[in-house]
Amino acid sequence: MTEVILKDITKRFKTVTAVDGVSFEITDGEFFVLLGPTGAGKTTTLRLIAGLEKLDSGSILFDGQVMNDLTPASRDVAMVFQQYSLYPNMTVYDNLAFPLRSPVNKLLEDEIRRRVEEACEILRITHLIERKTAHLSGGEMQRVSIGRAIVREPRLFLMDEPLSNLDAKLREALRVELEHIQKTQGSTTLFVTHDQVEALTMADRIGVLLEGKLVQLGDPNEIYDRPATIYVAQLVGTPRINLMKAERDNGLLHVEDSPIRIPFEGHEGEVPVSCQLGVRPEDIQPDSDGQFTGEIVLTEPLGVETVLHIKCGEQTLLSTQSGITHWHYGDEIRFNIVRQRLHFFDEEGSRI
Amino acid sequence: MAQIELRQVEKRFGDFQAVQPIDLTIEDGEFVVLLGPSGCGKTTTLRMISGLEAVSGGKIFIGDRDVTWRDPADRDIAFVFQLYALYPHMTVEKNIIFPLEAEKASKEVIQSRLKHVVDLLQIKHILRQKPGSLSGGDKQRVALGRALVRKPSVFLMDEPLGALDADFRETMRAEIRKLHIAENATTVYVTHDQVEAMAMGDRIVVMSDAVVQQVGTPHDVYYDPSNLFVARFIGSPGMNLVEGAYSDGMVHLPGDNQYDVPDRWRPALEKHLSGENVILGFRPEGAHANETGELSAEVYASDLHGAFNMMHVALEEENVDAVVHIRGERGSGHEIGDDIRFNLDSEMVRFFDPVTEQAILLEATS
Numbered sequence: 001m002t003e004v005i006l007k008d009i010t011k012r013f014k015t016v017t018a019v020d021g022v023s024f025e026i027t028d029g030e031f032f033v034l035l036g037p038t039g040a041g042k043t044t045t046l047r048l049i050a051g052l053e054k055l056d057s058g059s060i061l062f063d064g065q066v067m068n069d070l071t072p073a074s075r076d077v078a079m080v081f082q083q084y085s086l087y088p089n090m091t092v093y094d095n096l097a098f099p100l101r102s103p104v105n106k107l108l109e110d111e112i113r114r115r116v117e118e119a120c121e122i123l124r125i126t127h128l129i130e131r132k133t134a135h136l137s138g139g140e141m142q143r144v145s146i147g148r149a150i151v152r153e154p155r156l157f158l159m160d161e162p163l164s165n166l167d168a169k170l171r172e173a174l175r176v177e178l179e180h181i182q183k184t185q186g187s188t189t190l191f192v193t194h195d196q197v198e199a200l201t202m203a204d205r206i207g208v209l210l211e212g213k214l215v216q217l218g219d220p221n222e223i224y225d226r227p228a229t230i231y232v233a234q235l236v237g238t239p240r241i242n243l244m245k246a247e248r249d250n251g252l253l254h255v256e257d258s259p260i261r262i263p264f265e266g267h268e269g270e271v272p273v274s275c276q277l278g279v280r281p282e283d284i285q286p287d288s289d290g291q292f293t294g295e296i297v298l299t300e301p302l303g304v305e306t307v308l309h310i311k312c313g314e315q316t317l318l319s320t321q322s323g324i325t326h327w328h329y330g331d332e333i334r335f336n337i338v339r340q341r342l343h344f345f346d347e348e349g350s351r352i
Numbered sequence: 353m354a355q356i357e358l359r360q361v362e363k364r365f366g367d368f369q370a371v372q373p374i375d376l377t378i379e380d381g382e383f384v385v386l387l388g389p390s391g392c393g394k395t396t397t398l399r400m401i402s403g404l405e406a407v408s409g410g411k412i413f414i415g416d417r418d419v420t421w422r423d424p425a426d427r428d429i430a431f432v433f434q435l436y437a438l439y440p441h442m443t444v445e446k447n448i449i450f451p452l453e454a455e456k457a458s459k460e461v462i463q464s465r466l467k468h469v470v471d472l473l474q475i476k477h478i479l480r481q482k483p484g485s486l487s488g489g490d491k492q493r494v495a496l497g498r499a500l501v502r503k504p505s506v507f508l509m510d511e512p513l514g515a516l517d518a519d520f521r522e523t524m525r526a527e528i529r530k531l532h533i534a535e536n537a538t539t540v541y542v543t544h545d546q547v548e549a550m551a552m553g554d555r556i557v558v559m560s561d562a563v564v565q566q567v568g569t570p571h572d573v574y575y576d577p578s579n580l581f582v583a584r585f586i587g588s589p590g591m592n593l594v595e596g597a598y599s600d601g602m603v604h605l606p607g608d609n610q611y612d613v614p615d616r617w618r619p620a621l622e623k624h625l626s627g628e629n630v631i632l633g634f635r636p637e638g639a640h641a642n643e644t645g646e647l648s649a650e651v652y653a654s655d656l657h658g659a660f661n662m663m664h665v666a667l668e669e670e671n672v673d674a675v676v677h678i679r680g681e682r683g684s685g686h687e688i689g690d691d692i693r694f695n696l697d698s699e700m701v702r703f704f705d706p707v708t709e710q711a712i713l714l715e716a717t718s
Contacts, residue, residue, distance in 0.1 A: 124672060168545075172589055176664050176675070179653040183688045201655035201662075220656045221683075237658040239522065282659035298529055300551035301570040303587040304636055304679060305659070307551070309526065320659055322679065323637045324571050329533060 001188040002062050002155035003028045004049065009058035011044055018044040020212035021058070026156075029186040031179070035199040035235070036209035042192040045209070046158050049190065051075050062155060073104070077156045078149035082164045084141040088134035092125060092144050095133055096151050112151075119150040122181055139170040146178070150185075157182075157189040163198065175201055196236045200224065208232050225341075230349040233278050239307055239318045241343070242284070246277040253277065258313030260292055262337060271344050271352050278343030281307065284319035286327075290334035299327050310335065354415035354428070354505035354538055355380045356401060361410035363396050370396045372563045373410060381536040383529070385553035389544055389585075392559040395510060398542045402508050403427050414506060430499035432509040438483040438494055445479040448497045455502075469497045472534060473527075489520050496528070500535065507539040513548065525551055546586050550574065558582050575635065576702070580709040583633055583702075591633045592676040594667060595706055598630040605632065607668035609647045614698045620715045626707040636662065636679040638700030641686075645693035649676070651686045665692060 004026040011019040019041040026032040034042045047053040049060055051072035060067045067075055086095050096116040100107050120126045123143045128136065133144055142162060149157055163171045163178075179202045182189050193199055199206045200220045208216045208223065216228040227233035233241045245256040248271060253262040255277065264271075286308075294312035301324040308319045308327055319335065327333065344352040356378040363371040371393040378384045386394040399405035401412060403424035411420045419427045438447050448469060452462045470476050473493045483491055492512060499507060512528070513521045529552050532539055543549055549556045550570045558565045558573060558581075566578040577583035583591040596605040601618050603611040611632060613621065621630060641663065649665035652675050661682050667674040678694060686692055703712040 168588060169584075169590070176653045176655075177672075179655060180664075180688065183653070197657070200658060224656065224658055240519075280659065298526055298533070300526070300529075301574070302547055302550050303570075303574050322660070323635075324574055 005061040007059045010056045022214050031182045031189045031204045033191045033199040033203035033206045040209040041212040046192050078152045078154035080149050080159045080162045082161045084145045086133040093129045096147050115151045119147040123147050159191045230345045242279045242317050244277050247274045258315040276345040281318045281320040283338040283341045287336045290336045296331045357413040359411045364408040383532050383539045383554045385549040385556045386542045387549040388559035393562040394542045394559050428505040430504040432499050432512045444494050451502050465501050469501050509541045589677045593631050593633050595631045597628050606674040624712050629706050631704040631706050633702040636677045638697045639678040639694050641694045645695040648693050651690045
């Protein structure tokens, strides 16, 4: 496949800078996810790579070759969108074969058949091969759309929120499937989404985009464990990270509006006297000998985990526990906070 | 406040049976969620409780009163819809007190109820605004306020959070639930979102194809689903379900795996299975990767879910129907294609009959 390099790319639409000096690399065989809210510049970045938009400045390289002025067709990328855009009156086979029959490709029908059958096998849609796509379910149609990209054997896959239109159960199943296919095929992929779960679960690396700028780049563990800003900290993880104002005094962190005092371990010089403290819900752990006491004001037994809302002073902290717990609202609970995993942010919201 | 009782309540539209006869008692102060995919009959059931839809058979009681043929206005209920249904030309305050003014309540009553609701929902700062200038969440708060101000016996809510984005839905979900704890009003809540149902319900009524599949606490429907539909529908991912042949206390699973059935389950399996096969079920947290585990599988995909890792493993190579999900610690370091072994927590395994699709129940120990 292909290695992609973006060097300081910028795209303006009239007065709006949609993509603002973004640089990153997608290594050969990597599953790279661009994560960000609506309007962050994710789709524009993808369209710039595809050649559907023209750069204002910067450069895009595939395997060292500058792509800036090449047409979309000559970049040899395949795109999958949220909308399926299949030919409803054609069979699955013909939908997949169609892009290959273009005279530009000069492929023999045997080769087309081989590719289509292989793609169907990878996507587990061989049993649907003679069906017209109008009769397929949403999940099946999205598999066919992905198949249309696979048969082209492109240098690069570009996927723009391909799972967003599917219901929760299907999205989950297809997520696992996409991850498996991408890894076993080793296809270089750029995947754009606003859904942090998709990013954390599928990506080799994530680029977090906000207002046209890349705010953090890292593998899912880094993004989750060492978020660069409060924004990123809140963007990834459900339920959200607990954020509290805290002040440092005599080796103790005083959490605002609560009796929580945490011995401060670290280099005092690095953390300002007043800061924002972030604690992931799983780092608030019930313990019968725990240092802190609170009252449970709400429990949310979601299944694979339970969310406890613990009131401690005027702060309400969220804590997650595996499985469905015996806790009930009104219960008094003792708990500890895992000190090794505290997150500190300064006034501007940057990680300290 | 009031108890709600449905006795053999059903609904037909012409030849179409929208709701099969239901018996259900919702206790005074209880929060009950009607859950199911679209078209399962949950909204029709709610509309029959409200009186917006007439029953085709059966009786409905609210408190001690038979309200089966009463008007909606005469049932002492308040309805909260997905669409906010606020009057755009009135301020938030006017919107909230409108139902009281319509009832010609006294000024004192109006003021004290308004204050109560405003404090509860923390919406003092928006009282003078009109709905058009509010965020989705604030509009929903105002809609809730208008329902709360009347102090009805029963709250009926139809997907009230459906229009909100994911983040905000979580916040509002907790708010509505806290509101319920504070007010303790009998509430019937309709949703298609199982996460919402699990998070909010004291009990959940799972419906599918016009039929009630199970009524139970979140713990019941999650750990002891009554059939395969509930097992699959509840949880994300749903319950792991793998079919195998049963003989002599062993389940023969794909990939030459054998599962040694806990002794206490054997009599029930031998008595109730319709055929040779059984479906073994367990939740992702009921399996533990372990080098000496009794089951072997190949890692199909493995991904980070924040606090934990979810491993998707195939009991048989490349057999997607035999992929199960295992909740694991972070940083377990398994890659796609790795062979792993795992154990099942014997307290957390369940069994289903593949023919009837019903759960097999443990024989009562005497």
